[in-house]
Amino acid sequence: xxxxxxxxxxxxxRLRRKNRVALHHWSASKIxxxxxxxxxxxxxxxxxxxxxxxxxxHSFAFVGGLLASSQNQLEILGPSLGRGARPYINSKxxxxxxxxxxxxxxxxxxxxxxxxxxxxxxxxxIGAVAKADGSAVxxxxxxxVIAAVYGPREVQNRTQQINDQALVRCEYSMANFSTGDRxxxxxxxxxxxxxxxxxRQTMEACILTHLMPRSQIDIFVQVLQADGGTRSACxxxxxxxxxxxxxxxxxxxxxxxxxYLNSTPLLDLNYVEDSAGGxxxxxxxxxxxxxxxxxxxxxxxxxxxxxxxxxxxxxGCKAIANYIREIMLExxxxxxxxxxx
Amino acid sequence: xxxLHFTFLLHLKPISITRLSLAHQSQPxxxxxxxxxxxxxxxxxxxxxxxxxxxxLCFGLRWSVAEALPLASFSFxxxxxxSPFLFFAFKFSVQFSPVRYSTGMVGLxxxxxxxxQGGIAQDIRSDGRKRLTxxxxxxxxxxxxxxxxxxxxxxxxTDVISTVKAELGKPISLQPDKGKVSIYVDCSxxxxxxxEGRGGEELSTELSVALQRSxxxxxxxxxxxxxxxxxxVVEGKICWDLYIDCLVxxxxxxxxxxxxxxxxxxxxxxxxxRVQVAAGASGDEQPEVDISDEEFxxxxxxxxxxxxxxxxxxxxxxxxxxxxxxxxxxxxxxxSVNRKGHICGLTKRGGAGLxxxxxxxxxxxxxxxSEQLINKLDSEIAAAEAGEDEx
Numbered sequence: 001x002x003x004x005x006x007x008x009x010x011x012x013x014r015l016r017r018k019n020r021v022a023l024h025h026w027s028a029s030k031i032x033x034x035x036x037x038x039x040x041x042x043x044x045x046x047x048x049x050x051x052x053x054x055x056x057x058h059s060f061a062f063v064g065g066l067l068a069s070s071q072n073q074l075e076i077l078g079p080s081l082g083r084g085a086r087p088y089i090n091s092k093x094x095x096x097x098x099x100x101x102x103x104x105x106x107x108x109x110x111x112x113x114x115x116x117x118x119x120x121x122x123x124x125x126i127g128a129v130a131k132a133d134g135s136a137v138x139x140x141x142x143x144x145v146i147a148a149v150y151g152p153r154e155v156q157n158r159t160q161q162i163n164d165q166a167l168v169r170c171e172y173s174m175a176n177f178s179t180g181d182r183x184x185x186x187x188x189x190x191x192x193x194x195x196x197x198x199x200r201q202t203m204e205a206c207i208l209t210h211l212m213p214r215s216q217i218d219i220f221v222q223v224l225q226a227d228g229g230t231r232s233a234c235x236x237x238x239x240x241x242x243x244x245x246x247x248x249x250x251x252x253x254x255x256x257x258x259x260y261l262n263s264t265p266l267l268d269l270n271y272v273e274d275s276a277g278g279x280x281x282x283x284x285x286x287x288x289x290x291x292x293x294x295x296x297x298x299x300x301x302x303x304x305x306x307x308x309x310x311x312x313x314x315x316g317c318k319a320i321a322n323y324i325r326e327i328m329l330e331x332x333x334x335x336x337x338x339x340x341x
Numbered sequence: 342x343x344x345l346h347f348t349f350l351l352h353l354k355p356i357s358i359t360r361l362s363l364a365h366q367s368q369p370x371x372x373x374x375x376x377x378x379x380x381x382x383x384x385x386x387x388x389x390x391x392x393x394x395x396x397x398l399c400f401g402l403r404w405s406v407a408e409a410l411p412l413a414s415f416s417f418x419x420x421x422x423x424s425p426f427l428f429f430a431f432k433f434s435v436q437f438s439p440v441r442y443s444t445g446m447v448g449l450x451x452x453x454x455x456x457x458q459g460g461i462a463q464d465i466r467s468d469g470r471k472r473l474t475x476x477x478x479x480x481x482x483x484x485x486x487x488x489x490x491x492x493x494x495x496x497x498x499t500d501v502i503s504t505v506k507a508e509l510g511k512p513i514s515l516q517p518d519k520g521k522v523s524i525y526v527d528c529s530x531x532x533x534x535x536x537e538g539r540g541g542e543e544l545s546t547e548l549s550v551a552l553q554r555s556x557x558x559x560x561x562x563x564x565x566x567x568x569x570x571x572x573x574v575v576e577g578k579i580c581w582d583l584y585i586d587c588l589v590x591x592x593x594x595x596x597x598x599x600x601x602x603x604x605x606x607x608x609x610x611x612x613x614x615r616v617q618v619a620a621g622a623s624g625d626e627q628p629e630v631d632i633s634d635e636e637f638x639x640x641x642x643x644x645x646x647x648x649x650x651x652x653x654x655x656x657x658x659x660x661x662x663x664x665x666x667x668x669x670x671x672x673x674x675x676x677s678v679n680r681k682g683h684i685c686g687l688t689k690r691g692g693a694g695l696x697x698x699x700x701x702x703x704x705x706x707x708x709x710x711s712e713q714l715i716n717k718l719d720s721e722i723a724a725a726e727a728g729e730d731e732x
Contacts (some may be wrong), residue, residue, distance in 0.1 A: 130498035
């Protein structure tokens with residue numbers, strides 16, 4: 001006999017508020033291996049089917065790919081395997097789940113109730129870290145990151161000094177509590193090094209580094225909640241933080257991801273959709289100059305479809321750029337008010 | 342509106358006042374511009390501003406400013422000391438001052454050090470607080486939805502997040518009737534550039550160990566703020582492991598007190614699901630468990646101590662030191678005290694030795710301060726929980 005948590009009341013309320021979605025009911029509270037679980041989502045009848053697989057070690061239940069991310073919008077919490085255990089069992093089972101999972105319902109709704117071309121709710125705030133020269137919080141749905149900018153300042157390590165431009169550095173770190181199951185990873189693993197590099201290159205492309213020779217700009221991004229699209233959220237947060245620090249930039253670089261699942265292009269993938277194994281296109285975009293500065297994709301995709309998917313991500317970037325502009329205007333008004341103008 | 346703007350300045354820019362006075366001291370040529378600024382602002386302000394609230398602060402700051410400034414300005418200050426306008430003029434000129442220091446690193450000049458030490462000796466610190474006054478505490482609970490409990494605490498510019506995650510595990514064989522609690526602190530590089538890479542590890546470890554010592558009691562688990570035996574599900578087989586993860590988002594001194602308070606708030610926000618054990622498991626087999634969907638057990642957090650850090654600067658000690666004040670400390674004692682007034686843990690940091698009688702004196706002061714802190718924290722936590730329920 002296996003069992004599952006259902007949603008905590010409070011979580012349900014939070015979900016309803018954030019995503020306008022809630023779990024309608026469980027078809028069963030006690031389920032056995034191999035039984036199907038059906039979840040109804042309000043506002044339409046998106047039905048998610050997943051099989052239960054059994055871990056031999058502890059005989060705990062996991063619900064397919066859904067449980068792989070207990071922090072995603074559906075938030076099905078299950079008893080964990082203990083420290084270090086991954087929620088997904090193995091790649092073979094993940095593959096099976098992927099085939100069985102339906103990411104877009106016949107009515108055209110996604111797992112969290114969005115339309116395919118709908119972005120998650122975004123929220124931004126300038127000035128989250130009092131001691132930094134510039135800082136910002138950026139939220140995309142349940143993904144939440146903080147960015148802090150220090151500089152331009154004297155170069156700490158003299159050997160790295162560049163005589164005709166500023167040195168831009170970046171560090172990406174994830175909090176232990178940012179993922180569904182608690183992780184304790186050493187700093188500087190390969191994934192975060194790669195993301196640091198991506199963010200650094202993207203930001204370097206839009207900062208007017210030649211105006212600040214022999215100086216250093218540090219960008220630190222900290223992930224508080226990870227639910228897919230952390231890369232994009234980090235770039236957006238870093239843009240806001242750089243603007244807050246008053247660092248000259250060519251344009252506000254924004255980023256958004258899109259994917260292609262169940263033959264539908266999807267905007268702004270969350271963790272479940274991201275880990276489904278389909279293509280995931282991340283785009284960094286300069287809206288005013290109309291230029292792409294970052295482009296990454298996993299998996300494979302026909303060229304004509306790729307064009308559509310990338311275009312979708314670019315539209316997402318433009319929407320984010322508009323929002324960021326609004327937030328900055330609001331912030332400037334606040335500053336003006338404080339000065340008494 | 343103008344008035345608001347001034348009070349804002351007053352609270353946020355106290356250090357720049359000292360900086361100005363120093364720049365002044367070291368560069369006599371600048372004194373003319375300084376006085377000119379003063380004069381201009383004086384004229385400006387005479388015309389428009391209502392002044393009441395900050396009047397009292399004049400007294401605190403005037404002497405120390407006078408101490409740091411050369412004689413000429415001193416006489417200027419004292420000549421017109423009756424006028425509240427002067428103080429504002431002074432502050433205003435601070436904003437105009439060309440001296441700008443980057444934040445983050447504590448690089449204090451001798452004058453600034455003197456200013457901080459002198460202020461503490463006179464019982465008014467550079468942000469207007471007394472020696473034993475905390476900065477306002479802001480508590481938010483339930484900030485991290487994927488954890489069982491979480492809280493964010495802000496004290497001035499210090500900003501920490503604490504989360505509690507509960508996982509089912511096996512108790513260790515030496516203590517089959519006790520659950521496990523572990524505390525980890527992570528210093529984010531957003532708090533200070535020096536925490537980049539592995540730079541924050543030393544401080545993280547120091548803070549984790551100090552928190553474990555203060556909150557978790559001895560090796561046997563006795564004397565812990567959290568009742569470890571309440572975490573056991575099946576004796577010797579299943580227990581709850583609590584992982585308390587803290588993140589320092591922004592650091593402006595007094596991290597340990599803030600982290601202690603954040604853990605207390607996070608634990609009072611934590612709900613642990615009720616567990617039903619299937620009967621019939623025997624021998625070495627792990628019994629099967631059924632975790633409740635609806636029922637959550639709350640912690641009794643009234644026994645969890647708060648941590649009060651007394652930082653000794655010169656002959657006096659202060660609570661809730663900022664980074665600048667901490668850079669001037671000779672030693673610091675962190676004392677964790679519970680509601681009953683019992684001492685639950687003690688850590689001394691800093692190189693300088695302390696006279697035993699001073700230690701005892703500090704403990705009694707900490708006990709007194711902790712009463713106020715516990716009450717304040719409890720009301721803030723209750724308010725945060727109520728606010729979360731409403732929204």
